[in-house]
Amino acid sequence: xxxxxxxxxxxxxxxxxxxxxxxxxxxxxxxxxxxxxxxxxxxxxxxxxxxxxxxxxxxxxxxxxxxxxxxxxxxxxxxxxxxxxxxxxxxxxxxxxxxxxxxxxxxxxxxxx
Amino acid sequence: xxxxxxxxxxxxxxxxxxxxxxxxxxxxxxxxxxxxxxxxxxxxxxxxxxxxxxxxxxxxxxxxxxxxxxxxxxxxxxxxxxxxxxxxxxxxxxxxxxxxxxxxxxxxxx
Numbered sequence: 001x002x003x004x005x006x007x008x009x010x011x012x013x014x015x016x017x018x019x020x021x022x023x024x025x026x027x028x029x030x031x032x033x034x035x036x037x038x039x040x041x042x043x044x045x046x047x048x049x050x051x052x053x054x055x056x057x058x059x060x061x062x063x064x065x066x067x068x069x070x071x072x073x074x075x076x077x078x079x080x081x082x083x084x085x086x087x088x089x090x091x092x093x094x095x096x097x098x099x100x101x102x103x104x105x106x107x108x109x110x111x112x113x
Numbered sequence: 114x115x116x117x118x119x120x121x122x123x124x125x126x127x128x129x130x131x132x133x134x135x136x137x138x139x140x141x142x143x144x145x146x147x148x149x150x151x152x153x154x155x156x157x158x159x160x161x162x163x164x165x166x167x168x169x170x171x172x173x174x175x176x177x178x179x180x181x182x183x184x185x186x187x188x189x190x191x192x193x194x195x196x197x198x199x200x201x202x203x204x205x206x207x208x209x210x211x212x213x214x215x216x217x218x219x220x221x222x223x
Contacts, residue, residue: 043217046212090156100171102158103156106154106155
């Protein structure tokens with residue numbers, strides 16, 4: 001069965017500092033990997049996705065993620081965070097054709113001035 | 114181009130009642146999936162509809178049922194509501210490179 005682990009429940013970062021959110025997955029086949037962001041009371045917005053090819057993926061809002069098959073990881077990074085990045089971040093895994101996504105429990109990001 | 118729209122945005126129901134939530138997918142999308150997101154948790158897959166049939170189902174009881182119409186819109190029905198059904202219900206449409214999610218319906222069962 002597929003699963004996603006986000007080991008950090010809550011992360012606090014100073015504005016302008018770099019950010020890395022961790023994601024580890026378990027999946028029997030070649031995974032499709034996603035990062036979504038959710039502001040309070042809102043739906044999910046897709047930040048970026050990995051299907052195949054280049055393992056470093058660029059997304060919206062200056063985010064990027066790197067797929068590392070040997071570590072079963074898909075960590076999200078941003079070189080310099082902005083106060084507007086404060087939100088909940090979810091990593092998810094699925095596969096083409098299945099299209100069912102399995103989500104992690106999320107990481108809440110707080111930005112301090 | 115409208116994205117995924119859900120209605121209503123908020124709903125309060127009494128335990129034991131039935132509820133229907135509605136979803137209109139993004140234009141050009143023919144597959145609709147429903148997710149339940151309890152407070153402080155990640156979304157959990159309920160089921161997926163394609164060509165008006167349930168294609169996949171997650172670990173949810175039969176109290177949760179759905180329907181997809183010829184125009185690809187969808188409904189989620191929950192019977193015999195329990196307090197534990199209180200959650201944000203998200204609709205997502207595809208295909209595409211990742212779902213497009215709606216803003217959700219916040220259901221509170223009292």
